[in-house]
Amino acid sequence: MKKPITLLLILVAGALFSVAPHSLHAQTAVPAYSIDAIRYATVPNFPLAGLIPGAPADQKIDLAMVMWLIRGGGRTILFDSGFHRQKFIDQFHVTDFLSPDKAVQKAGVDPASVTDIIISHAHWDHMGGIDLFPAATIWIQKAEYEYYTGAAWQAGGRHGGIETEDVQELVRRNIAGKVREVDGDDKEILPGIRAYTGARHTFASQYIRVEGQPAFVLASDNCYLYENLKSHRAGATFLPADAPGNIAAQRRMIELAGSADRVVPGHDAEQFKHFPTVGHVAHIR
Numbered sequence: 099m100k101k102p103i104t105l106l107l108i109l110v111a112g113a114l115f116s117v118a119p120h121s122l123h124a125q126t127a128v129p130a131y132s133i134d135a136i137r138y139a140t141v142p143n144f145p146l147a148g149l150i151p152g153a154p155a156d157q158k159i160d161l162a163m164v165m166w167l168i169r170g171g172g173r174t175i176l177f178d179s180g181f182h183r184q185k186f187i188d189q190f191h192v193t194d195f196l197s198p199d200k201a202v203q204k205a206g207v208d209p210a211s212v213t214d215i216i217i218s219h220a221h222w223d224h225m226g227g228i229d230l231f232p233a234a235t236i237w238i239q240k241a242e243y244e245y246y247t248g249a250a251w252q253a254g255g256r257h258g259g260i261e262t263e264d265v266q267e268l269v270r271r272n273i274a275g276k277v278r279e280v281d282g283d284d285k286e287i288l289p290g291i292r293a294y295t296g297a298r299h300t301f302a303s304q305y306i307r308v309e310g311q312p313a314f315v316l317a318s319d320n321c322y323l324y325e326n327l328k329s330h331r332a333g334a335t336f337l338p339a340d341a342p343g344n345i346a347a348q349r350r351m352i353e354l355a356g357s358a359d360r361v362v363p364g365h366d367a368e369q370f371k372h373f374p375t376v377g378h379v380a381h382i383r
């Protein structure tokens with residue numbers, strides 16, 4: 099008689115103090131995330147035709163090199179991590195360079211306090227800063243992780259724009275238990291932050307939607323410039339077979355954000371005019 103009651107009490111207590119808080123946590127209201135764009139460098143005189151197919155051959159633009167900071171719910175999240183390797187600074191004649199760990203300090207963030215980094219894709223200028231944020235958990239598409247740690251380096255593989263040291267750091271982080279693979283399209287990464295795929299800038303690039311009033315889509319290189327959105331043109335780095343997919347993805351980004359105004363492109367300096375900006379930091383929301 100006594101035993102079943104004790105068992106029942108344990109079960110009830112367990113449900114109250116263990117199971118309930120967990121399931122509540124999974125369904126908690128989405129944090130009121132703030133979103134900032136941080137400009138950490140410029141690649142001057144970049145050929146526009148390298149971003150928008152068919153642009154006049156002599157037209158050049160200054161590429162903004164950007165990472166995005168999302169804060170809320172006790173987390174400090176980066177979408178992309180920039181780069182810091184000297185060879186890229188030299189190769190692309192980079193100006194106004196601020197190492198990503200210094201750049202986040204411009205937004206009042208201690209680099210050691212970054213909890214999560216969502217990587218849009220594995221290119222050197224997006225994944226090249228992960229080693230500067232050693233405490234962070236890295237979120238990357240499962241197929242992107244698998245391809246660039248494997249088949250990309252086999253015969254017939256493609257690894258243009260992928261830096262070997264970044265891949266090695268990614269593997270080290272995985273071994274340390276600090277990589278989370280995001281498996282495909284329309285997946286919630288953190289409460290209110292969802293990842294989307296659909297076109298191949300790299301093997302499995304992703305962009306995110308940050309829920310809130312209002313919602314925003316951070317496109318990274320899945321949409322380089324406002325002009326791509328406006329003229330419905332794929333990014334120039336998409337293979338011809340992937341261009342329609344990229345155009346469809348851009349249309350979907352506008353739907354997900356609720357307005358083209360709230361899709362934030364990957365390399366457009368205009369975002370630092372579009373949103374209130376102080377120094378290196380544009381306050382998106």
Ligand SMILES: [Zn+2]
Pocket residue numbers: 221223224319364365
């Ligand atoms: Zn890029």
